[in-house]
Amino acid sequence: MINLAIGIDIGGTNIRVAQVDSDGRVLKKIKRETSEDIVKNLTDAIDELITENTAGIGIGVAGVVDSKTGVVSRSPNLPQVEGIDFAGILKEKYGIPVRIENDANAAAVGEKFAGAGRRFDDFVMLTLGTGIGGGVVIDGSLLPVAAELGHITVEAKGRKCLCPNSGCLESYASGRAIVSEVIEELERGAESLLKGCCDGNIYKITPEDVYNYALEGDTLARETLKNAGKYLGIGIASLVNIFSPQAVIIGGGLVGAWNILVNEAIKEANKRAFPELMKNVEVLPAGLTDNAGVVGAASLVLYSDITR
């Protein structure tokens, strides 16, 4: 019985390769560094995991994947994967189906397959980490588009993004944005308990630190998170007006700051989106957490097997 898939998550500094079963459970997992020869690292790991019951290989990669060719056309955080046709190479070597998607698109399919998206036909997925990724499921299927939802403009004359744009949602509501804002304020001499964080090295502050200090009542930490939440809500309102979804599912590391960040976002989105659309929308955390990357990738094969 063929009911396994290999899920590959190609992220910032690591590659994770896992054997995933048809219930979305991770049976075995291998972690490799993204050193020079990514393809070799990948095939070594696959060789260890592949069995005759492996239905296919799914890959989620942090970057823009050309939907026609499957080639990674842009990956700002991982330039060494640009131009590589992973799907073509692996299909040729192993002779089984291979699907590749942007990692947030894969996360959306993972949520539909085995996470918080199971009970929805239409939802928008946002992954809040260092940056902001997105994926959209309509009528139960992944929308085959770039869905770079972190790169919609929320401030026309706003902060310069890492992409060519200024004022992107990601420049206001990502982990990177939150930490930058806190550091800038501290550099300007703002009073905050965060000055004592990380043995006094403010350049080591993480989004988690900001959240923890906010919970302790620090004003700078709290206001920074609330401001990020406001912008997240502006983005959510635009996405609700576009996609009229049943749910907005939020994953990634910043989900830990839900009580401040996302609650503020929900409040703001309620003020801004069309009321007759927003009233149908549940905003909820992703169901897949630790293994979201590899399960999402594997679900590109497992879920399409189930539905198509």
Added chain:
Amino acid sequence: MINLAIGIDIGGTNIRVAQVDSDGRVLKKIKRETSEDIVKNLTDAIDELITENTAGIGIGVAGVVDSKTGVVSRSPNLPQVEGIDFAGILKEKYGIPVRIENDANAAAVGEKFAGAGRRFDDFVMLTLGTGIGGGVVIDGSLLPVAAELGHITVEAKGRKCLCPNSGCLESYASGRAIVSEVIEELERGAESLLKGCCDGNIYKITPEDVYNYALEGDTLARETLKNAGKYLGIGIASLVNIFSPQAVIIGGGLVGAWNILVNEAIKEANKRAFPELMKNVEVLPAGLTDNAGVVGAASLVLYSDITR
């Protein structure tokens, strides 16, 4: 041979009902005012046009249509249609298929069926008129979502929109926005040839007047259109990053101001969108013009007959 459809365009002050053939040609057309009894006006017109060769009825309406029930749940410019189940009523009376969509969604299907969208699988449609409407075609089919593309935020703390939001694209790049901006500037005493427009009654200025005065070299008119174009470009960049389309098709009355408004928008979008996505995008005017509303509506039936 069944190859005709009735297309109904329920707009601001008029209802247009037409018999449309399978090539998208309008054979007969009736215009009625949107007086009190809209349903009666509608059925009277249909009775005149329906034949045994009529495959179905398509309706485009200016408002938000609930995708599950077909009921118009919101129509700011035409409140008397809110809550009416046009599709249910007409299906019951005539016993043929009836499809209802937001008018800009219908326009997008019309472009796919018989307009500039014929050669694209994936495109975004924007209708620039008094307001801004949107529709999205992916893999050759209309995306079944609200697609209220005029109501994505471009300025977080921007102008109040007619919807609950502030800073919507529509508040910067629609015909209403352009005229409001010109009038406000004139009220503040700006020097402009537009003061002499419309027999000196500046409150009668239309977007067309603004374009004509811009062509004559009037600075206020020209700068206002360019500013609107800049915001339109910001919106287009967000939509390109979301939908990675092959084309952005622009319809509606403001298409007449293409040389200033849309050219500026293209320039701005090129600066902002992901280059590897934007390089694949054609920005072009709608192919359907005068009869776009009724042909778009009829295509909801005719095009789905062809493709499904």
